[in-house]
Amino acid sequence: MTTARSYDVVVLGAGSGRSVLSEELAHLRTAIIDCGPYGGTCLNRGCIPTKMFLHVAEVAGSLPDLSRLGVDAHVDRVRWREIRDRIFDRIDPFAASGPAGARSAGIDAYVGAARFVGPRRLVVAEPGGDVEITAAQVVLAQGASPLVPQVVRDSGVAFHASDTVMRIEDLPRRMLVLGGGVIGTEMAQLFWGLGVEITMVTRGSHLVKGVGEDIGRRFTELMWQRWALHLNAEVTSVAERGDGIHVGLADGTALVTDLLLVAVGRRPNTDGIGLEEAGVEVAQASGRVVVDEFGRTSADGVWALGDVSSVHQLKHLANDQARTVRHNVLHPDAPKPLRDKAIPSAVFSDPQLAIVGDTLPQALATGADAVAFTQKLGDTAYGWALEDTTSVCTVVAERGTGVVLGAQLMAPQASSLIQPLIDAVARGLSARDVATTQMWINPAAMELIENALLGVAEVATP
Numbered sequence: 001m002t003t004a005r006s007y008d009v010v011v012l013g014a015g016s017g018r019s020v021l022s023e024e025l026a027h028l029r030t031a032i033i034d035c036g037p038y039g040g041t042c043l044n045r046g047c048i049p050t051k052m053f054l055h056v057a058e059v060a061g062s063l064p065d066l067s068r069l070g071v072d073a074h075v076d077r078v079r080w081r082e083i084r085d086r087i088f089d090r091i092d093p094f095a096a097s098g099p100a101g102a103r104s105a106g107i108d109a110y111v112g113a114a115r116f117v118g119p120r121r122l123v124v125a126e127p128g129g130d131v132e133i134t135a136a137q138v139v140l141a142q143g144a145s146p147l148v149p150q151v152v153r154d155s156g157v158a159f160h161a162s163d164t165v166m167r168i169e170d171l172p173r174r175m176l177v178l179g180g181g182v183i184g185t186e187m188a189q190l191f192w193g194l195g196v197e198i199t200m201v202t203r204g205s206h207l208v209k210g211v212g213e214d215i216g217r218r219f220t221e222l223m224w225q226r227w228a229l230h231l232n233a234e235v236t237s238v239a240e241r242g243d244g245i246h247v248g249l250a251d252g253t254a255l256v257t258d259l260l261l262v263a264v265g266r267r268p269n270t271d272g273i274g275l276e277e278a279g280v281e282v283a284q285a286s287g288r289v290v291v292d293e294f295g296r297t298s299a300d301g302v303w304a305l306g307d308v309s310s311v312h313q314l315k316h317l318a319n320d321q322a323r324t325v326r327h328n329v330l331h332p333d334a335p336k337p338l339r340d341k342a343i344p345s346a347v348f349s350d351p352q353l354a355i356v357g358d359t360l361p362q363a364l365a366t367g368a369d370a371v372a373f374t375q376k377l378g379d380t381a382y383g384w385a386l387e388d389t390t391s392v393c394t395v396v397a398e399r400g401t402g403v404v405l406g407a408q409l410m411a412p413q414a415s416s417l418i419q420p421l422i423d424a425v426a427r428g429l430s431a432r433d434v435a436t437t438q439m440w441i442n443p444a445a446m447e448l449i450e451n452a453l454l455g456v457a458e459v460a461t462p
Helices: 016-020 040-045 047-069 080-096 098-104 150-155 182-193 213-223 315-330 360-365 381-386 419-427 431-436 447-460
Strands: 003-012 030-034 108-111 113-118 121-126 129-140 144-146 174-178 197-201 228-230 235-241 244-249 254-257 259-262 266-268 302-304 345-347 352-357 370-376 392-398 404-411
Touching: 003 016, 016 040, 016 129, 016 315, 030 129, 040 047, 040 080, 047 080, 047 182, 080 098, 098 108, 108 121, 129 315, 150 235, 174 182, 174 244, 174 254, 182 197, 182 345, 197 254, 213 352, 213 392, 213 404, 244 259, 302 315, 352 419, 360 370, 360 392, 360 404, 370 447, 381 447, 392 447, 404 419, 404 447, 419 431, 419 447, 431 447
Parallel strands: 003 030, 003 129, 030 108, 129 302, 174 197, 174 259, 197 228
Antiparallel strands: 113 121, 121 129, 144 266, 235 244, 244 254, 345 352, 352 404, 370 392, 392 404
């Protein structure tokens, strides 16, 4: 039996899409649909549990390094199941309360797979039967899922992705991470810190391509000391044998592991939901929903946000887009553009990486007359305290004006340290103004940022 219902606004995806349905829409009839745990990737299998695990891994992994500070320490035992259960015992109840929380706010919440059967017409498969829904406006926010290379799929070998690996029963002795991007790097850091032997295979010439070549290469040199790295590598075979999972590379290298973690990227969840029936254009190569500067799709009354439509798969960007799309849903005749400047990102490795705006090569490629300055944390008082020899901050600025065009960091807590530089790029501030119109606590790690700004100001506006 099929039930028919109509709404003013329907959102597909209960991650960042949930925040579209705020109190501002309380006067409208609204619904949200998700076939998985409410809260989306970030809450259930992405940003949040990853960072909770990474904190433990960072503490455990840092103990051997204390010897250079005069302290001898070691890890006696890692109680993996206790760590895992503590983390998900906090997350899972929160996610499970999602549908009830939405309903208490006057939002109809559906738990089931949805498929378009026409323009702004969907069918939701719920346990009690199908529900046919029509809506005046629809927001697509159904996120993305792990990509799996053909060679792995065809092998029939059991593997994990970031969606599943944090819930394994026991830690393996050996793990092979396929992919050297943000997800692969954070997962390698997580499990290495807890005592797992890590082998990483990546097609790139350095790790974490998105942070720029200079920082990427500096970081890769550090990781050579921890993991077995295979750069510029391609997997040609995967097979299960008695002593583990065998992975063959194009150069003839043979690797053996106990757990294969696939982390080569994520593809938008646009397949199999009838977007063609809805009149929504999807880019064939990337699988992303095509949107204009306001988040509008090719179909009238259909919007999209987050990983399903954005080049940058970042939770903070999806949240920002949700706020913009909410405004545009309420004011379609006076829409605001999606923010496309000063989009920051970070890698919660050890050390952390963070970037905003352009690298120097990127700035020069746009035609800007740009310069850069790199400051070492080890040349500051706080760097002395840490005995730091590797952390850096590079600031890119426009010659003549000193306006900050971008920044890249590799340092402890880089994800927090970069915030003044995000502000500078977002507001078009000069490096000298940011550095000299406020006080900087001293001695503190933030001196890295202050000195980098002063340094680039001297180069850009001597």
